[in-house]
Amino acid sequence: MSYYQPPSRPGSPRPLRTLGLVLGAVLATVLLGFAFLVAATPQSVPGHAQLSLVQHSGTGQQVAAPLSTQAIANKVNPGLVNINTTLGYRGQQAAGTGMVLTPNGEVLTNNHVVAGATSIRATAVGNGRTYGATVIGYDRTRDVAVLKLDGASGLPTVPLGDSSRVAVGDSIVALGNAGGAGGTPVPAPGKVSALNQSVNALDESTGNTEQLSGLIQVSANIQSGDSGGALAGSTGRVIGMTTAAATGGPGGEGGGIGYAMPINQALSVARQIVSGAASETVHLGKSAFLGVAINDSVSGAVIQQVVAGGPAAHAGIAVGDTLTTFDGHAVDSASTLTGLMDRFHPGDKVGVGWLNQAGHERTATVTLAEGPVG
Structure with a gap:
């Protein structure tokens, strides 16, 4: 870490990161999980040679009969974790969500969920247990991180879909640690409203900016704490990782517009991290x-x-x-x-x-x- 953000007061909530979203000539503001800023170190990570995932690649979301909102939640929630971090140098705490990729506790989340953390704990929705977690690696530019839950085994994993098949108008359900409340995620249903969106991110607490591209835009009530959570399609398979939300709602609510990273894109980065392949953007250890x-x-x-x-x-x-x-x-x-x-x-x-x-x-x-x- 090159530097730290001085605390405003002990125990204060971590500030939200804002994004300027450019859609043609339209300029809007969106929120992205929690603020981030830290420098990493690339180094090898033994014991994580391969990430083996079962990913559904059907011809579309409607191949199987669509499920109800609650049925989708029942299918996805057991593979989620509620993440809580301590930002030791800032005197703050933060919360977010992660998706379990392997039974031994490799977890996909947004980098900004864990950035600045001096300790990380994750509670598995599937079994209710809380684990300490370490970061295998992350890509700050693409806002992806992979965690390892200490001592985890036999965990249920999220059912993975194919984001290349997503279309405007598809039904979706967002599931995450909304508001940092913990417990079983409450589903936020909605629709895909646009594809391949780009956002320019601004961290209000540090002034740093970055661009995220290729995002899925949805009409759903995305809230702070949902970052790193699941965006599921109508058959209950994960097609995206919730990453950002438009401002406008109270209490960190997203005002009805959210953004998710396509799951294919997120998994590509995750596989690179777990394989130990450091690069210009991927940092290990x-x-x-x-x-x-x-x-x-x-x-x-x-x-x-x-x-x-x-x-x-x-x-x-x-x-x-x-x-x-x-x-x-x-x-x-x-x-x-x-x-x-x-x-x-x-x-x-x-x-x-x-x-x-x-x-x-x-x-x-x-x-x-x-x-x-x-």
């Missing part, structure tokens, strides 16, 4: 940590806070200094630093440069620590 909070300004990457006892503090970096270089590369913003940090892992030594408040240039070599999830 633990995250590196410099220990500074950065405030982007016209004068550059100004240090807002420094974690006591962290690598930056040991180097002599102080609040009010301006970070200028990392590993020999120029740093002009928080997002630039996060991208540079992706190349490193805990224990790596790296050169940093900064300008102190007196205007003097300083350099040091720091040993990166282990930080929160990316």
Whole structure:
């Protein structure tokens, strides 16, 4: 993690990430689960050589008789988990959803559900047990993460469908940890209203932006906490992973418009993660940590806070200094630093440069620590 978001107050709810959605000439605002910002470290993860999934690839959603909303929920809910995270450096907690892919507890979710977490716990809807969880890997740019539930076995998995067969007008049911309430997810029925949508994401707490594309747009009551949950088709097979919702409803409700990542796209990333194939965007294992909070300004990457006892503090970096270089590369913003940090892992030594408040240039070599999830 390149830096952390300072807490507003102990126990405060994690802020929502907003998205600007561009649909032709229409500009709307949408919410995406919970805020995120962390840099990761690519490293190999033993013991996860292959992700074997049974994925239905019929000729359409209506091959089998459509099920009732409750029947779909009964079919999908046992394979869901309610995720709760502690954001230690922010003094906050957050909640989301995940989908069980394998009986031994490999779970698919959005990266933003677990980003910034210093601990993760997941309660399986199917058996009611709560497990500690570790992150196998994640892709921040495509907002996908895969978790491993500690000590899990014999878990029911979600029934997987084929998102390439989805059409506008198809009936859907969204299932997730709405509002972070826990327990058995309450179904949110709706329809597919558009395909292949793109959203520009803005994290209001950090100012970072990203684009997600190829999303399924639905008319359904998506809420905060639903992120990482299941979007099921009329036959009860998962065709998408709930990722975003339009603003407008009270209490984090989505105002009736939601967005899901096609399940084929999400599973492609998940398979890459579980196979241990790191790339420019896929990061495996633990995250590196410099220990500074950065405030982007016209004068550059100004240090807002420094974690006591962290690598930056040991180097002599102080609040009010301006970070200028990392590993020999120029740093002009928080997002630039996060991208540079992706190349490193805990224990790596790296050169940093900064300008102190007196205007003097300083350099040091720091040993990166282990930080929160990316």
